[in-house]
Amino acid sequence: MLEIRGLNVFYGAFHSVHGVDIICREGEILSLIGANGAGKSSTLRAIIGQVPRATGVMRFAGEDISGRSTPDRIASGIALVPEGRQLFPNLTIEENLRIGGYTGRPGGIGLPQVYEIFPVLSERRKQRARQLSGGQQQMVAIGRALMMNPRLLLCDEISLGLSPRIIADIYEVLPRIRDHGVSMILVEQDITRALAMADHFVCMLEGRVSLAGRTGEVPRDQIAASYFGE
Numbered sequence: 001m002l003e004i005r006g007l008n009v010f011y012g013a014f015h016s017v018h019g020v021d022i023i024c025r026e027g028e029i030l031s032l033i034g035a036n037g038a039g040k041s042s043t044l045r046a047i048i049g050q051v052p053r054a055t056g057v058m059r060f061a062g063e064d065i066s067g068r069s070t071p072d073r074i075a076s077g078i079a080l081v082p083e084g085r086q087l088f089p090n091l092t093i094e095e096n097l098r099i100g101g102y103t104g105r106p107g108g109i110g111l112p113q114v115y116e117i118f119p120v121l122s123e124r125r126k127q128r129a130r131q132l133s134g135g136q137q138q139m140v141a142i143g144r145a146l147m148m149n150p151r152l153l154l155c156d157e158i159s160l161g162l163s164p165r166i167i168a169d170i171y172e173v174l175p176r177i178r179d180h181g182v183s184m185i186l187v188e189q190d191i192t193r194a195l196a197m198a199d200h201f202v203c204m205l206e207g208r209v210s211l212a213g214r215t216g217e218v219p220r221d222q223i224a225a226s227y228f229g230e
């Protein structure tokens with residue numbers, strides 16, 4: 001589904017991501033883990049085409065997307081749930097969701113499917129986004145990305161600032177999203193949560209891949225060591 005070879009990301013003169021390789025297969029959940037500043041968000045933003053400069057090979061669904069604009073990448077089936085949600089606070093849930101439907105791939109996931117995945121959003125669809133709890137806002141952010149009918153959903157720290165119970169609720173829904181034919185790359189700082197959900201993981205340290213493998217096959221202490229650079 002997605003193949004990245006030798007990705008470099010630059011912010012002006014600053015070289016943020018160094019030669020990163022990532023493969024995400026169809027139907028897979030891949031966790032991208034690492035400490036603050038490891039380069040996880042930069043990698044995610046490079047996949048959707050939102051970094052000032054990136055080099056390397058990026059193939060999605062068999063096509064080279066490295067030279068493509070963000071709207072073209074979204075149209076080909078990649079959607080991002082950005083860090084911090086970035087909703088329109090004065091628009092209703094439904095209006096926020098519909099904004100996602102204006103871009104992306106035609107067909108597939110629409111409002112009925114999003115409301116089926118997140119029933120609470122259906123009950124509150126006329127409420128303004130600012131009236132919602134943090135967890136419900138995060139559901140709207142995920143729902144808006146799903147309205148783009150993605151084949152690959154990129155999630156940037158969807159658990160940030162939420163209580164453990166709400167995080168569990170949101171993570172419980174991810175397999176249902178996968179059932180709609182959506183592969184996922186999850187950026188997380190929480191190793192336990194990230195590994196519990198994913199098929200494969202990639203651990204980053206200071207802009208480089210420090211370890212990658214199948215979850216369950218790599219010992220936990222080895223993952224922790226590559227996370228902290230010990």
Ligand SMILES: Nc1ncnc2c1ncn2[C@@H]1O[C@H](COP(=O)(O)OP(=O)(O)OP(=O)(O)O)[C@@H](O)[C@H]1O
Nearest residue numbers: 011014016034035036037038039040041042043189
């Ligand atoms: N817009 C930017 N301009 C300049 N440098 C940036 C920018 N965004 C990120 N960086 C730098 O790139 C490096 C990687 O940051 P990035 O946000 O990708 O890491 P991260 O692993 O996602 O960390 P976090 O969990 O804190 O978001 C850091 O040194 C950061 O300061």
